[in-house]
Amino acid sequence: MWGKILGALFGMALLKVPGLLLGLLIGHWFDKSYGGAFASRGGFNGFSRDKSEAQGIFRYNTFAVMGHIAKSNGVVTKSHIQQATAFMEQLGLTAAQKQEAQAAFRHGKQADFPLTEQLAEFKSAYRSRPDLLLMFLEIQISTAYVDLNLSSAEQRILAQVAFELGISTAQLQQMISRYEAEARFAKSSQSGTTDIANRLTDAYKILGVHADSSEAAIKKAYKKLMAQHHPDKLMSQGLPPELMDMAKQKTQDIQAAYELIRNHRG
Template sequence: MRWPATLLGAAAGLALASIPGALLGGLLGYLLDRRLQLDSWPTFVRRLRGQVLPHGDELLFMLLGRVAKGDGRVLPEHIRLARGEMKRLGLDEAQQTLAIAAFGRGKHHERGWRLSLLPLRRDAVRAENWLRSCWAMARAGGAVSVASGERIRLWGRWMGLPAERVEQLAAEFEPVVKRSAPVRRHDDYAKALTLLGVSEASSAEQVKRAYRKLLSLNHPDKLAGQGASQAQLRAATERTRELHSAYAKVREQRGFR
């Protein structure tokens, strides 16, 4: 973690008034870093250029807007969930107006969000709550699409959450299966479709493309080359196994190679 204003203040103070100046300059810079949330040099440069990064409730509702719009159009269920999130956070009327505006902006772009999400590495509780809200929004329209799922997983990495924890949060919003009902072959087929992010109406070629894309994104060999941790590699190995099994089930049911 770098605190740019703190470092600059200390350097300037040292040049002007030796050690006491460095201490005073560093303190003033630290207060400025905290006030403006300057937690990295890229953030500092953006501030100098007048580019304000979204944060707090504004950023959360931009994320939710992006998830809602990710599959093409915003459904009434998405709006209902967004309203429920405002209520959960206890937003007043003015804050709700700002949240609605952020939700609308989030539907159209996600530029610079990585820098905005990095500070959540210091607040795992908030990071997890935000991802729960995102997974719930992704589930509002039915099965989580491939694009929405990978987008939320990417945000989780930016927030510093382990891959297995992100998957655990996703599992909280899986449809509940009644334990009293016997498991049928059709149930396994439906689960396989959901895991691949496709539907009964998807063509064989669409199923193959979805499978290959997910396999490429989650293959442990690829993550190993990116410096992933052992825990992340174990999670990737398990997810790859699940993808192989799901694809085999769909091929068997649909009768294509």
């Protein structure tokens, strides 16, 4: 409907009656081809949706699912609590936001936590922002690995999170492999190791390419990852401001991996 209305108005303003008819035709084509997708995003209300509301949904669901993963093995470990607390500090949450995050974490720990329903709400708020859906999953992967081990229960939850968000199993496995490589790469960078062979292996995994990939393929993968994790882009999509440092760190890790590969190849 919106296509025909706007088409008619614009057409009338530009070309009077002939424009009205042309606008109706173009508007009808729009409604038929893209109207459903436009409506599913909230129509024009989607443009005016309160960004703080979406950011609150991101924040709440992040900590709720973190709590759910932490309790997946039966007992919430000290490492999970420390990680959640450190994450709150890292994000620089206000006192009120910390209380909300703690409440969300406790909600996620409950046996009757409605994971499917929570993820449905989250996806509804971010359905047109796939990069933020991926970042959400990356945060949950880091929660599952807080004790340096991925249990079968944690893996099942990650698989469900990916499924509910429309992320394929293959992409999830690639993200897990990338996370493991990033952790090793960061650790080796901090320790100043000279084990270039292993660092290179991890650098290729971070970019999702292979040692025999072409220069063009490596550059393409690098640019894609940088665009996906660019802080300004994520912020414009609704990323809570407190998560900006995480996005910046991600781009720095990607860039460091790319530069190591470039320097090695000469």
